[in-house]
Amino acid sequence: MGRRLFYCGGAIALAAAGIYLNNTSLLAEHRPGKPVLLAHRGIAQRFDETDLKNDTCTAARMLPPKHDYLENTIRSMQAGFAAGADIVEIDVHPTTDGAFAVFHDWTLPDACKQAMMLVPINIAPWLWGWPDRFLNRMQDAGTEVFVLGPYRGSDFSTGIDDRALLARLPANYAAGLWTNEIETIGKSLK
Secondary structure (H helix, E strand, C coil): HHHHHHHHHHHHHHHHHHHHHHHCHHHHCCCCCCCCCEEEEECCCCCCCCCCCCCHHHHHCCCCCCCCCCCHHHHHHHHHHHHHCEEEECCCEECCCCCCCECCCCCCCCCCCCCCCCCCCHHHHHHCCCHHHHHHHHHHHHCEEEECCCCCCCCCCHHHHHHHHHHHHCCCCEEEEEEHHHHHHHHHCC
């Protein structure tokens, strides 16, 4: 019985070592370059995100304006690029008359009613070799990776919107970064 237990323990240890070596970022080539900055809606007015849900009226939660830009406008997109964005994400929706409109929500004036489920656990550091091996695998599969802000238990995604969140990324992180505050994050990465 003792010998069998010894061999089972050895097999488990070898399997664990193999999984670790196959997935650790320590042995992966580091991606050169800087993060790719994605500005959500260009430069936009901010709103209080406390207890935000998918049906929350964000217009009622507007914070004092820091600028005169409006989201999803050409002017705000141009300002987003000028602030350092590599990509500006906008929302394009079909209208009932068959045209398209650049607008954040599906309905007026309510927020989008679609639900999106996020799983509030991060196992990437253990299974995918975060960051370099994971980023290399995704690039090899033709997939771009964008880091979002912390999950807050709601149906909304948050961005990397301040220097404290930016500092939590691995040193020399060189993939996508989603932000609602391109004017702050763009300056921080210059």
